[in-house]
Amino acid sequence: MEAEIGTDFPDDYRAVVDAYAPMQINGHLYFSHPATERWNLGKWIRETAQVWADLDWDREDWLEPEENICVVLDLQEVRFGTKDSLIPITSTDRGEYIFLAPLPDRTGRRICAVDHDGSWYEYRMSFSEWLYRYLVGEDMFGPNSSAFYPGPVLLEPLPMSPGDRPAPMYGPERGM
Numbered sequence: 001m002e003a004e005i006g007t008d009f010p011d012d013y014r015a016v017v018d019a020y021a022p023m024q025i026n027g028h029l030y031f032s033h034p035a036t037e038r039w040n041l042g043k044w045i046r047e048t049a050q051v052w053a054d055l056d057w058d059r060e061d062w063l064e065p066e067e068n069i070c071v072v073l074d075l076q077e078v079r080f081g082t083k084d085s086l087i088p089i090t091s092t093d094r095g096e097y098i099f100l101a102p103l104p105d106r107t108g109r110r111i112c113a114v115d116h117d118g119s120w121y122e123y124r125m126s127f128s129e130w131l132y133r134y135l136v137g138e139d140m141f142g143p144n145s146s147a148f149y150p151g152p153v154l155l156e157p158l159p160m161s162p163g164d165r166p167a168p169m170y171g172p173e174r175g176m
Helices: 011-020 043-054 127-135
Strands: 023-025 029-030 087-092 097-102 109-112 120-123 154-157
Touching: 011 029, 011 127, 043 087
Parallel strands: none
Antiparallel strands: 023 029, 023 154, 029 087, 087 097, 097 109, 109 120
């Protein structure tokens, strides 16, 4: 999958996917896995990138300033699904998406989030830091976007077949 896209995913993202996916975390955040047929990460990335690429990004007349991806993320061109573009890596059941994207100076990557209203936000941090902040209730999809649940993190394996009903699991007590 990484060879097809032309880039390596961050080690911390791969560690979460390898250890837990396919999984829904705390009732909202979904992770797919490249070695599953039903929840295939490569297929999801290709299909999701295509949907986003098919949008008319040149129509600035209908965009609010925070919805203009070129302005918010300092992009010259809007592309999805390749190493030098936005690569979708996870989403929520609330219509939010997380993308990996190169920094404008191409010296590294950043996390880019889009909320359900189409507003874009940049987070210059590692994926593991972004995930930690999301799980402790910070607004990681823009203002007023937190989805905090006290107590242990809820890990719900996704069903691998129509009749599969995997049991939820919980992380350790967090003292929250």
